[in-house]
Amino acid sequence: MNSPRSHAIERGSGGSPLRAELRVSLLQHTPDPDRAVAIAGRLCYAPVSAADLKQAMSDEDVAKLVRILVRSGHHSALEHATFSFAVDGVSRACTHQLVRHRVASYNQQSQRYVNFGEGDSFIVPPSVAGNDEARAVFLKAMEDARVAYDRLVELGLAEGRTRESVQEDARFVLPNAAETKIVVTMNARELRHFFQVRCCNRAQWEIRDLAWRMRGMVKDLAPNLFEGSGPGCLYGTCPEGKMTCGKPYDAEDVDGSSAARG
Numbered sequence: 001m002n003s004p005r006s007h008a009i010e011r012g013s014g015g016s017p018l019r020a021e022l023r024v025s026l027l028q029h030t031p032d033p034d035r036a037v038a039i040a041g042r043l044c045y046a047p048v049s050a051a052d053l054k055q056a057m058s059d060e061d062v063a064k065l066v067r068i069l070v071r072s073g074h075h076s077a078l079e080h081a082t083f084s085f086a087v088d089g090v091s092r093a094c095t096h097q098l099v100r101h102r103v104a105s106y107n108q109q110s111q112r113y114v115n116f117g118e119g120d121s122f123i124v125p126p127s128v129a130g131n132d133e134a135r136a137v138f139l140k141a142m143e144d145a146r147v148a149y150d151r152l153v154e155l156g157l158a159e160g161r162t163r164e165s166v167q168e169d170a171r172f173v174l175p176n177a178a179e180t181k182i183v184v185t186m187n188a189r190e191l192r193h194f195f196q197v198r199c200c201n202r203a204q205w206e207i208r209d210l211a212w213r214m215r216g217m218v219k220d221l222a223p224n225l226f227e228g229s230g231p232g233c234l235y236g237t238c239p240e241g242k243m244t245c246g247k248p249y250d251a252e253d254v255d256g257s258s259a260a261r262g
Contacts, residue, residue, distance in 0.1 A: 020121035033081035041077035078189035091123035093176035
């Protein structure tokens with residue numbers, strides 16, 4: 001999917017970046033995730049060991065069984081495939097939503113131990129970026145927050161306090177727009193749920209952008225495992241009921257040859 005936000009980097013009057021760019025990398029994953037899931041699912045009905053099944057199952061057998069597991073709701077087998085992502089250039093507002101997905105593991109850059117310096121940025125919402133006056137107000141607020149943060153750090157250090165102590169208090173003036181970095185690990189079952197709710201048009205724009213990028217990465221890697229993933233409107237009636245956005249995705253735009261991948 002095309003990213004819904006601009007990736008330009010604006011700079012403040014002091015030359016420091018004010019606008020961050022989303023970057024998502026797949027750090028590592030279960031080797032041959034489709035096969036790992038198929039073996040786990042097949043073992044429930046096999047008189048032999050999982051090691052024997054690994055050798056015996058053909059690629060066709062794997063693809064067929066993974067589809068059956070997904071369609072039948074036998075999703076515990078999907079938990080045997082995990083994927084770890086490095087996510088940079090997202091806001092604290094975004095990660096507050098992300099960590100609500102509790103069947104996952106997270107490690108986030110600390111504002112207590114890591115100084116929010118000149119190289120750090122802020123996330124600018126598209127609605128703000130598209131309005132000259134709103135953008136000017138927003139960017140001034142971000143610069144003011146950075147100036148206040150730097151001054152609080154300076155004052156605290158002058159009192160002889162440790163940098164850790166100073167930064168843990170100075171961070172209180174940083175906005176939700178402050179850029180952060182996080183490592184996320186989810187299994188395939190949780191990723192499918194994440195894509196269902198966060199790829200939806202009703203999801204907040206930033207986490208929606210992140211979800212579509214993550215989906216593109218894992219769907220290329222494990223197409224059978226993530227077949228049929230994404231918002232409900234891709235495959236049938238919107239599950240949001242009266243809350244529907246009225247703008248369903250088109251499967252060709254999402255997964256067709258013309259679809260952009262993050």
